[in-house]
Amino acid sequence: MSSITELIRKEIESLSTESTRTNVGTIITLADGVARVDGLSKVMYNEMIEFPNNVLGIALNLEEDSVGCVLLGDVSSLKEGDEARTTGKLLSVPVGKELLGRVVDAVGRPMDGKGAINAEKYLPVERIAPGIIPRKSVDQPLQTGIMAVDSMVPIGRGQRELIIGDRSTGKTTIAIDTIINQAKINKQGEASGDPNFRAVYCIYVAVGQKNANVARTIKVLEESGAMEYVTIVSAPAADNPANQYLAPYAGCAMGEWYMENGMDALIVYDDLSKHAVAYRQISLILKRPSGREAYPGDVFYLHSRLLERSARLNAESGNGSLTALPIIETQMGDVSGYIPTNVISITDGQIFLETDLFNKGIRPAVSVGLSVSRVGSAAQIKAYKKVAGKVKLELAQFRELAAFSQFESDLDAATKASLDRGARIVELFKQTASNPISVEVQTAIMWAMQNNFFDAIAVSDVNRATQSLREYMETQGKSACELIYSTGKLEEDTEQKLRIAVEDWKRTFS
Amino acid sequence: MLSKSNIIVREIVKISTDESGLVEHSRVEDVLSALREINPSGHLEILKSYLVEIRKKLRLQLVEVEVGCQPNESLISGLKSKLAKHTSGSLELKVSQNNHLIAGYRIRLVDDVFEDSIQSRLRKLSQSLIC
Numbered sequence A: 001m002s003s004i005t006e007l008i009r010k011e012i013e014s015l016s017t018e019s020t021r022t023n024v025g026t027i028i029t030l031a032d033g034v035a036r037v038d039g040l041s042k043v044m045y046n047e048m049i050e051f052p053n054n055v056l057g058i059a060l061n062l063e064e065d066s067v068g069c070v071l072l073g074d075v076s077s078l079k080e081g082d083e084a085r086t087t088g089k090l091l092s093v094p095v096g097k098e099l100l101g102r103v104v105d106a107v108g109r110p111m112d113g114k115g116a117i118n119a120e121k122y123l124p125v126e127r128i129a130p131g132i133i134p135r136k137s138v139d140q141p142l143q144t145g146i147m148a149v150d151s152m153v154p155i156g157r158g159q160r161e162l163i164i165g166d167r168s169t170g171k172t173t174i175a176i177d178t179i180i181n182q183a184k185i186n187k188q189g190e191a192s193g194d195p196n197f198r199a200v201y202c203i204y205v206a207v208g209q210k211n212a213n214v215a216r217t218i219k220v221l222e223e224s225g226a227m228e229y230v231t232i233v234s235a236p237a238a239d240n241p242a243n244q245y246l247a248p249y250a251g252c253a254m255g256e257w258y259m260e261n262g263m264d265a266l267i268v269y270d271d272l273s274k275h276a277v278a279y280r281q282i283s284l285i286l287k288r289p290s291g292r293e294a295y296p297g298d299v300f301y302l303h304s305r306l307l308e309r310s311a312r313l314n315a316e317s318g319n320g321s322l323t324a325l326p327i328i329e330t331q332m333g334d335v336s337g338y339i340p341t342n343v344i345s346i347t348d349g350q351i352f353l354e355t356d357l358f359n360k361g362i363r364p365a366v367s368v369g370l371s372v373s374r375v376g377s378a379a380q381i382k383a384y385k386k387v388a389g390k391v392k393l394e395l396a397q398f399r400e401l402a403a404f405s406q407f408e409s410d411l412d413a414a415t416k417a418s419l420d421r422g423a424r425i426v427e428l429f430k431q432t433a434s435n436p437i438s439v440e441v442q443t444a445i446m447w448a449m450q451n452n453f454f455d456a457i458a459v460s461d462v463n464r465a466t467q468s469l470r471e472y473m474e475t476q477g478k479s480a481c482e483l484i485y486s487t488g489k490l491e492e493d494t495e496q497k498l499r500i501a502v503e504d505w506k507r508t509f510s
Numbered sequence B: 001m002l003s004k005s006n007i008i009v010r011e012i013v014k015i016s017t018d019e020s021g022l023v024e025h026s027r028v029e030d031v032l033s034a035l036r037e038i039n040p041s042g043h044l045e046i047l048k049s050y051l052v053e054i055r056k057k058l059r060l061q062l063v064e065v066e067v068g069c070q071p072n073e074s075l076i077s078g079l080k081s082k083l084a085k086h087t088s089g090s091l092e093l094k095v096s097q098n099n100h101l102i103a104g105y106r107i108r109l110v111d112d113v114f115e116d117s118i119q120s121r122l123r124k125l126s127q128s129l130i131c
Helices: A002-014 A147-152 A171-192 A211-223 A241-260 A272-285 A299-307 A338-346 A355-359 A382-388 A391-405 A413-429 A439-450 A459-474 A478-487 A492-508 B004-016 B025-038 B043-060 B073-087 B118-130
Strands: A020-031 A034-039 A047-051 A055-062 A066-071 A083-090 A092-095 A121-124 A162-165 A200-207 A230-235 A264-270 A321-329 A349-353 B062-067 B092-097 B104-109 B112-117
Touching: A002 B118, A034 A083, A047 A066, A055 A241, A066 A241, A092 A241, A121 A241, A147 A382, A147 A391, A147 A413, A147 A439, A162 A171, A162 A338, A171 A200, A171 A211, A171 A264, A171 A321, A171 A349, A200 A211, A200 A241, A200 A272, A211 A230, A230 A241, A241 A264, A241 A272, A241 A299, A241 A321, A272 A299, A272 A321, A272 A338, A299 A321, A299 A338, A321 A338, A349 A355, A382 A439, A391 A413, A413 A439, A413 A459, A439 A459, A439 A478, A439 A492, A459 A478, A459 A492, A478 A492, B004 B025, B004 B043, B025 B043, B043 B062, B062 B073, B073 B092, B104 B118, B112 B118
Parallel strands: A162 A321, A162 A349, A200 A230, A200 A264, A264 A321, B062 B092
Antiparallel strands: A020 A034, A020 A083, A020 B112, A034 A066, A047 A055, A047 A083, A055 A066, A092 A121, B062 B104, B104 B112
């Protein structure tokens, strides 16, 4: 009690008693989460505006006669004629490790009922992306734990890799599996006590998602023990468009804090199609001129300024990185839509997921032809590059030959071998959700494939054999895997150890 | 590009003000009677915009002072003389009592508010305690 009294006394003593000057305005219209305010002549673009009953807004349209503000709280308490006042502050969100394991809204307020977030630092949601000088090329891998991705479309720390596909093709699953794998690697690295180990902290931004889906994602992350490395920023479909518009920027500010403090972070934007829709809604209400598909003219800038904030910084700037995995939902597999083409051109590659493959049971349904990673291969570890270098080409050839072979009954030996190999790779890449594989085990499996250890196994048994080999390598074959992990190379002695381990597994596999 | 009605509004607002840019009651009356007589096309739109512009102009001429106590004559005359010294008498003064202030004052000049009252200090204190 006395400490509370003391605190209040201290606050009163330090309270400024000077007269204040504020810039005020009056609400003239109020509709669809947007207030038009008369006055506020000194307002800044993106400044936080204070409305009665603790409702906050952001000044987005500075016009000659009025200011258009998007409202972030419960607008039902506001009415025409209410006073709005400038705060002199840009919208900021709490940042730092205090946010790990928490679920917050678009302005960083806790939504998980776990109490207040005692963050020491705040960063504005809108910030300028790092320039050319502090950046460096992507050179460290970010393992997703998904064999089809890590081998064919490798991702590096600081890269922007788009996950694109129709509804229900496993886009979110790839992102969540990547987060789970980071947590797994983080735990392994922290347990090893390696001073050079760099943990990857994750931020999952849910924009326009169903609350049930977000709850399911949280459950998956909690069950897999990944939540302690994750912050979830949620602006569900039921939230107003202003919050949905802000959530990715808020999440990005949280990720930037790690990057600027010499750490690595991963951010997932799930998804930017809904983000663009929310922005279109705001723009139409603000009466901004609309263009193609009624999106405003600056919809490209909306995403480019967000994704440009993901970067790999050089040693002088702390060596941190922010990797982005934006998600885009296509309609009927059409990648030539307005928003998909915009985001494809901004990012450093894309993982395209095909509905047909998904329905055939090939999961993850990664399309070999349309998926690409423009910078990731530079970050792949040497051992993995050696065994996975040709796999994308082999699989692409297989898909092409498989289409032609449907019309051909008599195939030559080379085509037959190519088809056999392709069918086995397809089976090898099938992987269940929330089941990431470590890079050293992936290397061993790929090595076994490249060295024809799967050739004698029936195609229908390849997936079972992969599971069996994985289990073997994680237990009896651990020494070979540890050698790959520690050296990152596939030298002669390592290959020898691998051969012994795989031959041993082959004898036991039936 | 300005529409025809906007150009008309701009012109009639200019006519409604004197040399120093202040709105004069008699000039506004003259403009309104002339508009009634001419009845230009889109006159309702013109009248609406004219009202908005004149309101804006009038707001620029007004200084609203709210005080926590009952304003007495000496306070009002003191404020008026101070204001006249700085603005050469071109501004209108409106003094009223606002009990929510508890004590102190709140001056509103166009969209700037200068305030030193018990209400504002309590607000500042609550914000500092929440933070």
